[in-house]
Amino acid sequence: MSENNEKIEWIKWDDKYKIGYKRIDDQHKELVNIINGLYNCIGYSSSEDKKLKDAFKNALKKTVDYVSYHFSYEEKIMTAIKYRKLLEHSSAHREFTQTIYDYTQSYENGSLEAVHNLVKYLRDWLLNHVLIADKEFVMEVIETLKELSQQNNNE
Template structure:
């Protein structure tokens, strides 16, 4: 998988959210690299579990922040997050049992979903929060 290269174009203007997005990108890149060198499957499932837990925590914080400021597109954000969680769970149940490599389809999904979500859905709240002085 082509690694995600973080640039300032990914910044949503809220340092806490940027830090969390950066960590998620780091975990996805780690997963892609680890998977390519085909190490122990426990390490891969551990990283995948960390990513899932971290993403869930991030979704909760992001939704709380948007709710606090009355963001009008909160329902769409929540729906996006929910769809992601369901997709990842389905992927893991179907494919990860005893696998030593993360399936390329899962890695591509993770990369494409996060890049698209940050650059489009999340970027939509940037101006809204900026106008309210949230940084």
């Protein structure tokens, strides 16, 4: 965080990140806010001030908890529509979770570099995942809903 405690919007939400499913778009926006909060705590990580370190740990926990909630939500939808790439997509979620765990362990073991790498990884992964995998997934959700709607109209 800067000396005057000004919060930095490291990731700026842009309409190009919208995938067309409001609830998931809202969750992605919240993830951006959480990652920005974590980014703003980076300066704390080199401090010996326990209060500042606790702020970073709390931001990290919030990130991990929300990502877990978000992945679970997406995977329930994928299961419900029998998404053809469910295994591939959920596998990417598991790999992401493991990477976050590894960075967290490195941080807990005293690696300050892990903190910077973690925040960069979160940003890059989120934006790439949203722009590619989630857009593809939601396109299939929309197609499935259209098919169901047509079936119901034909009955």
